[in-house]
Amino acid sequence: MTGSSAEEKSTEAGRDFIRDIVQADLAAGRHKEVVTRFPPEPNGYLHIGHAKSICLNFGVAQEFGGRCHLRFDDTNPVKEEQEFIDAIEADVRWLGFDWGTHLYHASDYFQQLYDWAEHLIRNGKAYVDDTPVEEMRAMRGTLTEAGRPSIYRSRSADENLDLFRRMRVGEFPNGARVLRAKIDLKNGNMNLRDPVLYRILHQAHPRTGTTWCIYPNYDFAHGQSDAIEHVTHSICTLEFEDHRPLYDWFLDNLPVPSRPRQYEFARLNITYTVLSKRFLTGLVQQGHVRGWDDPRMPTIAGLRRRGVPAAAIRDFVARIGLARANSVVDIGMLEFSIREHLNRSAERRMAVLRPLKVVIENYPEGQTEQFDVANHPDDPSLGTRKVTFAREIYVEQDDFMEDPPKKFFRLAPGKEVRLRNAYFVTCREVVKGQCGEVVELRCTYDPASRGGASPDGRKVQATLHWVSAAHAVPAEVRLYNPLFKRPDPGAEGDLAADLAPDSLDVLPAALAEPALAQAAPGTTFQFERLGYFAVDPDTRPGRLVFNRTVGLRDSWAKAQKG
């Protein structure tokens, strides 16, 4: 990892309230070692919001010499799948974190949790309730009205035990009964109004198979799992704040081996982006995107395929900070971190997205020559490559205007520009097609400007990228725009209505310099003057496919719009 990234600074000085708490706890001797955990539910792919949590949990453990567990919160087999488990592990690793031997699953603790449930029952703190779902919901009351007890609330411990055991062995169908904690039906906190602990689910589990037909829910599993693993700081997002009293209630009423504490932080939101697993799942299932790893997706897999370096994600997370206030981060922040890393690491190449043919009339027919070109302007260690020049080349359509405005520096009739690393050329003639469209430029070059140097000190206003017509290799280039057409998707109530129709723009006839022909999937380059592009896994021999990770900053384009 290089340089002055926010990521590194954060390990030195960057404080946040979580790290303050951990440090204070360690200093006070409350724990001899900090233990955190990242607890994904394997019901979808990880997204950049999870990356914030991953960086936090693994980061804190790393910084304070503790450890971070990867624990799957796999308590709901109707939604969870092995594919997601595998993808999550791969994504966390790719992000650069290592849980060592500390891979756990809530399902590892099913027996212990079950025993603890019986413990509550024996102590009169849990009961089996036969009330149908609808009715139970109604009896829980509302935000302003207290709940009412079910007629089953006063069952004896023995009867509850008997019923619960029969639930376990599969005597009852789904939904017939649940196990509930007996807490306080009048509490202002809905989570304390006798929450459900176990439900009957005749459903095979990815890990425990058909061993169980009753499953604990989140509240009954999470805190106890933390306690079993001796997690010291259980960090989650704000919406779980109301669950903390319940989290603590279980720890208070069960013979758990340790006493973890829950802390909450504000989840990540990004403009033009939706970070809701439920919605992302819908995009995939309804075919709005090509899959979980579609480069338009804010998933870790999508960002990776798009060409975003893991270090850029970590850097982004470090830059946005951590707090308890809800906030929406400008997508530009993410783009900044991406450019920051790619600018340093990506080798430069030339590629033309929308080719416009140029014939250099005074360049001898059949002649070619090669230039040695630096792979990186600021990093000689990245070496050089050969770039072939010839009489017929292609430039970018955007780099020519027949009738340019005052500040347009690029090619225009009679104008001279530099071809990057090659020669100065002057546009002499514009060749048009049937409909008056520009199909070709006839130019002349100045042999004295070889290599792009100014022969007599004269200036050109622009330097253009180009490829040799005879040597370039064809490529498909995929440009991505935000998935949503407004910065606050869903603000009007309908997320789907805010989906942008033009989030994918495929350019099938791009041309890349030959040095790109063998580029391996996953590699990222800067196409000079255009942006950063990653080789897509769809690439096959003879068929290059690139994803635009992010464009270069473009003050010209900005001025045009303004």
Place this chain on the structure above:
RNA sequence: UGGGGCGUCGCCAAGUGGCAAGGCAUCGGAUUUUGAUUCCGACAUACGGAGGUUCGAAUCCUCCCGCCCCAACCA
């Protein structure tokens, strides 16, 4: 009208009684064979509002306003 949180520059975010960090964005300017990068400079008399305590308040107190979360046998 219940419970739990949160409000500091356009966007993140430090600050926890002593005279408002930093980053992104933006706007100038320098350098430049990428209108990129880099570099320099500008950018909150002001901390949701109103009172109060204090020599002194974003930081303490009171009231008010606004926003978010909670009524799954999801997590």
